[in-house]
Amino acid sequence: VCITFSDFGKMQNICNLLVEKLGSSVIISPPHFYHTAEAVDTLRRQVCLAAVGNTRQKAQEVCRLFGQSLGKPLLIREEEMKEWEGQIDSHPSNSSDTLTVQQRIQSATIYASSKVFAIFEIKGREKRKNKLI
Numbered sequence: 001v002c003i004t005f006s007d008f009g010k011m012q013n014i015c016n017l018l019v020e021k022l023g024s025s026v027i028i029s030p031p032h033f034y035h036t037a038e039a040v041d042t043l044r045r046q047v048c049l050a051a052v053g054n055t056r057q058k059a060q061e062v063c064r065l066f067g068q069s070l071g072k073p074l075l076i077r078e079e080e081m082k083e084w085e086g087q088i089d090s091h092p093s094n095s096s097d098t099l100t101v102q103q104r105i106q107s108a109t110i111y112a113s114s115k116v117f118a119i120f121e122i123k124g125r126e127k128r129k130n131k132l133i
Contacts, residue, residue: 033105052076056073078115
């Protein structure tokens with residue numbers, strides 16, 4: 001029987017229950033971790049949005065330093081997207097059967113980074129008193 005879980009905690013609970021109730025008549029193979037295409041696409045979008053947010057925040061801080069205010073974005077472009085799977089720290093000669101669950105999770109974890117280029121409008125700070133007159 002092959003079961004697909006999306007929650008690691010639930011998988012552990014079910015495996016423990018099966019072993020507890022069925023004893024030695026059940027053999028549980030080590031888990032195989034993978035990411036759906038949808039999950040990877042969601043990760044890419046989240047990373048890009050975070051990079052744009054970080055860029056905007058930094059631009060706001062620079063504007064405050066010079067007594068200006070940040071306006072609307074004029075151009076936002078993602079220049080580079082990198083993604084990689086986690087690496088285990090053990091020797092490459094270890095087969096996947098000898099890895100601990102934690103090592104399997106670590107090696108299956110996907111990391112991503114995004115480099116964005118953005119141009120923002122910069123507005124001078126106008127005094128409200130002058131606007132009211």
